[in-house]
Amino acid sequence: MANDARHVVVLGIDGLRPDLVTESTMPHLVALAKDGTWNRRHSTVFPSETRGALTALATGATAQVNGIAGNQFYVRGTSPDQVFTETTHDWWAADERLAGDLVKAPSISEVLHQAGRPFAVVTSSGPGALPALNWKGQQRGQTGFNVRHPQIGYPHSFAARAHHSLKIPAGGISADGPMTAFRVFEREIWPYDKPATTILWCTEVDSVSHLHGLQSSQLLEKMRGCDDVIGELRAWRDAQPERDNITLFIVSDHGHVTIGGTVNVADALCQVGFKAAASFNDDATQVLVRPGRAVGLWLKQDDPALLHDIRDFMMAQIWFGGAFSPAREPGSTNGMVDGSLALELLGAGGERAPHLFIHLGKMPAGDQAGYLDPVFYDPGDYDLRVGGGTHGGLHRGEFTAVLAGYGAGLAQGRVSDIPSSITDIAPTILSLLGIDAPKTMTGRVLAEVCGDAPESEELASAEILSAGGCKNTLLAGIKRQGHFHVSEGGIEGC
Numbered sequence: 001m002a003n004d005a006r007h008v009v010v011l012g013i014d015g016l017r018p019d020l021v022t023e024s025t026m027p028h029l030v031a032l033a034k035d036g037t038w039n040r041r042h043s044t045v046f047p048s049e050t051r052g053a054l055t056a057l058a059t060g061a062t063a064q065v066n067g068i069a070g071n072q073f074y075v076r077g078t079s080p081d082q083v084f085t086e087t088t089h090d091w092w093a094a095d096e097r098l099a100g101d102l103v104k105a106p107s108i109s110e111v112l113h114q115a116g117r118p119f120a121v122v123t124s125s126g127p128g129a130l131p132a133l134n135w136k137g138q139q140r141g142q143t144g145f146n147v148r149h150p151q152i153g154y155p156h157s158f159a160a161r162a163h164h165s166l167k168i169p170a171g172g173i174s175a176d177g178p179m180t181a182f183r184v185f186e187r188e189i190w191p192y193d194k195p196a197t198t199i200l201w202c203t204e205v206d207s208v209s210h211l212h213g214l215q216s217s218q219l220l221e222k223m224r225g226c227d228d229v230i231g232e233l234r235a236w237r238d239a240q241p242e243r244d245n246i247t248l249f250i251v252s253d254h255g256h257v258t259i260g261g262t263v264n265v266a267d268a269l270c271q272v273g274f275k276a277a278a279s280f281n282d283d284a285t286q287v288l289v290r291p292g293r294a295v296g297l298w299l300k301q302d303d304p305a306l307l308h309d310i311r312d313f314m315m316a317q318i319w320f321g322g323a324f325s326p327a328r329e330p331g332s333t334n335g336m337v338d339g340s341l342a343l344e345l346l347g348a349g350g351e352r353a354p355h356l357f358i359h360l361g362k363m364p365a366g367d368q369a370g371y372l373d374p375v376f377y378d379p380g381d382y383d384l385r386v387g388g389g390t391h392g393g394l395h396r397g398e399f400t401a402v403l404a405g406y407g408a409g410l411a412q413g414r415v416s417d418i419p420s421s422i423t424d425i426a427p428t429i430l431s432l433l434g435i436d437a438p439k440t441m442t443g444r445v446l447a448e449v450c451g452d453a454p455e456s457e458e459l460a461s462a463e464i465l466s467a468g469g470c471k472n473t474l475l476a477g478i479k480r481q482g483h484f485h486v487s488e489g490g491i492e493g494c
């Protein structure tokens, strides 16, 4: 039954790696989790990139269902270019190109609107985070604001008020993003709207991880800044007359690993005679390459022989760290390409899936320069260098994420080892609000952190290995109630 008195506030810390959270780095977060809940086996979606992960959070579904397969991807038969999600304009241009079908599943914004309840998102991120979290929310009269890019705020009456009362310059603020985002909520959203759900999303930890690496003082400083906001958020909640009906979640969308070596996969393919490029704008191009930690490859035409040649080349490289392709047949764990695993195991199959996803591997031992989890990375056009952080792949450091909860409807002092996913957050929020989740929300309600559900159960670890070849792709995880939950992926040694 709908519970109109309930409210949920989610604070998202982009790129926060859970094993870096300690009493000394983030004391407020540790205290909140101790008094509330902490999911020890929480993971994101594949690829572990922000805009895909935020869409998964908002829709409660993986890329296979919601259509947003990472920060950029190719959609067959619509344009020779990839779909990008970096700016608001990218989202709308892609939606136009796809006849209104860019995001293929309803998000929490839409579900709450249908239930007649307000929803708000405030970010201090790049401009593409707001459409990911509140897609078409402006058209529904929901609230959106970005303290670094205030011109994309809505509705106008609220945005004008927030601008003036918080003295946000027309060009956006450059410091104190997380605290400013919180103040926008506290002063200009909550007293007016009391949203059923509010998401505050802060990018600062991710940005400094990329730039300065996982062991930098800059990262510790930004983590501390976000932790201060957690302290303020909890104090705010505890001071409200409605506190017994307010639930808080602290989450992240992925972790980070260290760039130990870079590779340009498109160039590498071209050097051995394949015609590879970032788009199909040149008629001669045979294969479109999407860079990252997981490199997506789309062939212009289905050509099994060419695909196998490309696979053989990839498997011979030192940076090869796993191969994934659409399932051989429905339900199969093997991919169509010999020696690969099915993308469906990662929720990354479907019509927009590439012919082949090549996961980049770990750096060989002895070549680590003291970095935390050094891996190979294809930066594409990004200016990211060795020693900096990155994410997008299946290494445990990047594939795991933070999930802590506190307040109404949640257990107190519960640490859960049951695997959970970023896609479980929206169904859990809706359950706390007493609103039915749409069928497209393939995530589950996290009963183990709500109320009196049993604290633990027997969990069996499991592995899935590709067949054939000396570099076998491996997914490791937990088998629970017939489902395989991936916790990391890579290759098995020869």
Ligand SMILES: [Zn+2]
Residues within 6 Å of the ligand: 015, 050, 206, 207, 210, 391
């Ligand atoms: Zn990032």
